[in-house]
Amino acid sequence: MQLPSSLLENAVAQFSKLPGIGKKSALRLVLHLLKQDVNDVQHFGETIARMRRDIKFCQRCNNISDGDICSICANSFRKQNMICVVETIRDVIAIESTQQYNGTYHVLGGIISPLDGIGPDQLNIESLINRIEKEQTEELIFALSPNIQGDTTIYYIQKKITHFNCRVTTIARGIAFGGELEYADEMTLARSLANRLPVQQYVK
């Protein structure tokens, strides 16, 4: 693509680094911004830069947060002794939007998959185990992808906490086989949260 300005070209290059954005869409977005008021675009850029710079990760659950502790962890109306274990922040958002869950979260940052070079050390597993011990967590709910790696992660963590007095459950697999949590619609997700299964039963 031949562009008449290097400023334009740089902007297009930046946009096309985003997931799902090709050169053509990038150009469309940039040309759109070009039509906007200079101040509006300034505001747009600053919002994004500030988001990246100022955002924090909750020291307790690794959720995104404005302060050291996220708004979910800080909310005393939520059941503090219940932890829902998820892979990413996107899963927190998906479950929150069902309005069916009233406990806290723990964001692992992924699932165990040696094939992809991800072992337990790369994930927030140790901090989870410490947290269960310190907070005397009563129930741990796994909401991980329903696949082999998800299973491995659940069993692995379960093995590490057998000596604590913590009930382990997993959300029912109403979610499409092989589908990611993110793609489950809110209804299925809400139903899965209601029908939790103890892990032993789920292992078969």
Added chain:
Amino acid sequence: MLSLKKISVVQFKNYEQKQWLFNQRITAICGPNGSGKTNLLDAIYYLCFTKSYFSRQDAQIVQQGKSGLRVDAIFDKDEKEHELVCIIRENNRKEFWADGEEYKKFSEHIGKFTCVMIAPDDVELITGNSEERRKFIDTILSQCNADYLHWLIDYNKILQQRNSLLKASAENNRLDESLLDTMDEQLSEKGQLIFTARKQFTEELIPAAIQSYQSIAQKDDGININYDSQLLKNNLLELLQINRQRDLYLQRTGFGIHKDDIEILMNQQSFKTIASQGQRKSLLFALKLAEFEILKKQKGFTPILLLDDVFEKLDAERMHNLLHKVCMEESGQVFITDTHAERMEKQLKAIGAEFQLIEL
């Protein structure tokens, strides 16, 4: 009763666009080398399995220089007509439709319309390595038991993960024992299920194969067949734990159902090293006919039989016995190819079969 009434293909291998109607239980397909006989059988196979018997990649079955293909057919199953359509779009997206509904997963289709292909290269099943024989068993079991395919997919994924873990442990010089324990448990759970299914299945397959061999050869030629698995003596979890050091050293999993085999002996010696070509081919047919019998019993309808170039390498008597068995003793639909129309007609008339002849 399952039968194919009509098939049409667009940009499928050597066919630009072509349609065939079948009006007899037995269809003889004749034509010189390279005329597309095998490709026609493959088109039928393709609709039953959503993939080619011969090519792993769909790209190889799209006509050269073209993009996209279409295969559609009318099948008759228990007096009901079914329309199957497979389309590969120009952007390589593949769609599979049955009676106007598109499948979300191709695996849902497997086992609904069954066929058995016997092709010359299949002697690999006997002369090749153990992977060929596991594939043979797995293909049949997947059609009979919908869970089996999932167990197998899961097993292979866990196996890959376990091997990666073994490798990573060697490279980092550090092992997370409890992660390996977890994977051992996961692997043995699936492995044990697969083992039980294979064991049960081979107890049925082996006698059926030996019996088929006898009806083709009129004797057993001293053949002995056994299911061979490390799990026959020990359960997988124990095997993995006993051999952990060895696995860590070799950085791969040495025990499991991925090492299973079907052992074939002739007078107590390895069949593949001493059997003649005709004997090998007879055994191949016997195994495939056993597959056919089992599918028929499990599915409650007779699979379609696709016989490619079966006339090579069998003596006149074995040929006659085979044809009589598949065309006259069985009641299913048969497609059979040969380069010589006269030879084929003579053979089919000799057994008293009615047939349709298609010349390519």
